[in-house]
Amino acid sequence: MDLGLGDRTALVTGGSKGIGRAVARALAGEGARVMICARDAETLARTAREIEAGTGGRVETVAADLGEREGVARAAAEAVSRFGRLDILVNNAGAIKAGDFLATPDEEWLNGWRLKLLGYIRMAREVFPHMQRQGGGRIVNVVGAAARNPSATYMMGGTANAALINFTKALADLGAKSNILVTAVSPGPVKTERWDALTRQQAQAAGKDAAAFERERAADFPLGRIALPEEVADLVCFLASARASFLTGIAITVDGGITRGVYL
Ligand SMILES: NC(=O)c1ccc[n+]([C@@H]2O[C@H](COP(=O)([O-])OP(=O)(O)OC[C@H]3O[C@@H](n4cnc5c(N)ncnc54)[C@H](OP(=O)(O)O)[C@@H]3O)[C@@H](O)[C@H]2O)c1
Numbered sequence: 001m002d003l004g005l006g007d008r009t010a011l012v013t014g015g016s017k018g019i020g021r022a023v024a025r026a027l028a029g030e031g032a033r034v035m036i037c038a039r040d041a042e043t044l045a046r047t048a049r050e051i052e053a054g055t056g057g058r059v060e061t062v063a064a065d066l067g068e069r070e071g072v073a074r075a076a077a078e079a080v081s082r083f084g085r086l087d088i089l090v091n092n093a094g095a096i097k098a099g100d101f102l103a104t105p106d107e108e109w110l111n112g113w114r115l116k117l118l119g120y121i122r123m124a125r126e127v128f129p130h131m132q133r134q135g136g137g138r139i140v141n142v143v144g145a146a147a148r149n150p151s152a153t154y155m156m157g158g159t160a161n162a163a164l165i166n167f168t169k170a171l172a173d174l175g176a177k178s179n180i181l182v183t184a185v186s187p188g189p190v191k192t193e194r195w196d197a198l199t200r201q202q203a204q205a206a207g208k209d210a211a212a213f214e215r216e217r218a219a220d221f222p223l224g225r226i227a228l229p230e231e232v233a234d235l236v237c238f239l240a241s242a243r244a245s246f247l248t249g250i251a252i253t254v255d256g257g258i259t260r261g262v263y264l
Contacts, residue, residue, distance in 0.1 A: 004242030006031035009083035011075070013066055013123060014093030016043040018192030019142060021051075022229035023090050026237040028057035033083060035060040037075045038093065066093045067115035069122060076126035085134050088240045089127045091120040092142040095194065096157040098201040104156065112156040117163055124171055128180065136179030138240045141168050142232070143184040145255050153205045154198075161186075165251050172249030181248040183239045188255030189217065189226035222257035 010027050014020035015036025028034045028051050038044050041063040048059040062078045064071035080086050096112035124139055131137030146154055147161035165184055172182035189195055203213035218225055232254050238244055239252075253259050 001243060003030050003237065005237070005240070008032040008087040008240075009079070009085055010034045010088035010090065010240065011037065011079040011086060011127070012090040012092060013037045013075070013119070015090075016040065016047045018194055019187065019190055019229045019232050020090070020092040021047050022233035023092065023142075023236045024059060025051045025055060026230070026233040027088070027090075027240065028052075028055040028059055030237060030241070031057065032088070033058060033060075035062060035079045035082065037062045037064055037066065037079075039063060039065050066119040066123065067111070072119060072122040073126055076123060076130075080127075080130050086127055086130050086137065087134075088138045088140070089123060090140050090142065090236055090240065091123055093119060094142075094144075094157075094160075096154075096160055098151075098154045098157065098198050098205060100205050101152065101155055109156055113160050116157070116160040120164055121167060124167075124182075128171075128175070131175070131180045132178040136181075137175075138244075139171065139175070139180065139182045140236050140239050141182070141184045142236065143168065143186050143251060145186045145188045145253050145259055147186060147251070148253075148261070149188075149259055153202045168251060169249045176248060181239075181244070183244075183247055183249070184251035185232060185236050185239065186251045186253045186255070187227060187232045188221075188253070188258055190229055190232055191226055192229055195226070220258065225256070227254060227256060 012024045015024040016038035024034050024036045044061040051059045062075045064075040094116035143164040144161045146158040147165045168184040200210045203210040
């Protein structure tokens with residue numbers, strides 16, 4: 001299947017590691033011109049070189065803190081100016097902590113939401129007018145399946161994700177007339193650096209050993225394991241592609257079947 005991504009330009013936030021890195025690699029592998037954004041310039045440069053070597057594509061980088069309004073505006077402007085247009089935004093940078101509800105102060109809630117919730121909203125608001133002017137675009141939000149699976153040890157992330165599913169639908173309504181299609185990819189646990197850190201925090205909050213906690217969680221999954229970043233990236237790539245021309249306002253869960261319920 002030709003995804004029709006060969007002449008497309010994409011900005012992937014949080015593209016230096018984990019899911020974002022896999023998305024950037026998948027898009028570059030399909031011929032898209034990709035810019036990755038994260039805070040650490042060295043990791044960004046290393047990831048860009050690895051993806052270029054693996055795909056033969058060209059990967060640009062921009063170092064910015066997307067928890068700050070200035071960082072979001074600068075990263076968006078950089079993508080538009082280096083590419084001349086922006087066809088695809090993958091909102092993915094997020095790092096909300098798990099923890100003990102009663103011991104979590106306001107500042108931590110606000111910090112988590114500042115990047116994950118406000119960072120996605122601000123970035124969409126920055127790129128939207130460019131996509132309107134150029135006659136369309138794709139926005140894919142990576143929104144954890146914690147949106148629909150509340151957990152007592154991951155309330156900051158769960159609430160931000162639930163809000164982002166609502167935002168995705170509303171933005172899809174707003175974008176439809178301008179041919180801007182907005183979707184969410186909703187992963188359950190994915191084996192990344194962040195997952196390893198979250199497991200340690202959740203195990204600690206539950207008073208358990210991290211390795212035993214991880215084994216227990218994996219055994220709960222119908223497929224007996226959690227996802228690999230590439231399994232999430234392939235869906236993001238499809239939704240960003242010309243082949244997904246009638247999908248908007250939806251959130252697709254990629255969780256190996258663990259979410260209960262019929263309407264996902
Ligand atoms: N892994 C999972 O199990 C899982 C499950 C569901 C949803 N998700 C969501 O998927 C997304 C990616 O998760 P991941 O597991 O791939 O994370 P990861 O491996 O920790 O990678 C996070 C990426 O975001 C960047 N980042 C972090 N804070 C940033 C900031 N303030 N400004 C700009 N970039 C920032 C990181 O680079 P720097 O640190 O250099 O900035 C890195 O590139 C997150 O939104 C997460 O909530 C993950």
